[in-house]
Amino acid sequence: AQTVTQSQPEMSVQEAETVTLSCTYDTSESDYYLFWYKQPPSRQMILVIRQEAYKQQNATENRFSVNFQKAAKSFSLKISDSQLGDAAMYFCAFGAQKLVFGQGTRLTINP
């Protein structure tokens, strides 16, 4: 069974600074996807970034980038130039036959 672990229940960062959220996973699958989702207080899950496991190049979406280490089964999210609107719960998710989510990291942005 696949498992996803987010070891940081809460993180905080000063506005305009950079923060990294950690995620590790366990699987025997060779073909899969990894995702970071954002969930603001409105509860709507929003896709932040996606990584295909077969791609060696790390995915980047504007201020969001990942550090994907397949051998270490690690998938961290880096948010650059943090903005107040980035405050939310962030969930790492592993996807092969279905999506398996981590426990989440609550990110606070300090003005």
Added chain:
Amino acid sequence: EAGVAQSPRYKIIEKRQSVAFWCNPISGHATLYWYQQILGQGPKLLIQFQNNGVVDDSQLPKDRFSAERLKGVDSTLKIQPAKLEDSAVYLCASTLSGPFSYEQYFGPGTRLTVT
């Protein structure tokens, strides 16, 4: 493009009562998912439909939970009878084609409180 619609947004019931949630996925999306998100946890998949057929319901408590997707479009999730531990947010999501591909689009969820 309209997003995934869910209703109601909030529901409060007493234990042993029944409740139903409704989901309308994005038009043309063949795959539909129901998740349960208990406070402080990540979403957990309850059931996955491909058109109107069930792909995965291994984590659905079938003694009290049921779901259907008539005509491969709208879906309803029912709990009967409800227990206190069913208090959670129930999220519906859909994807263009499946059983698994790319981005899942989520609805706003239904927050259920069982007293």
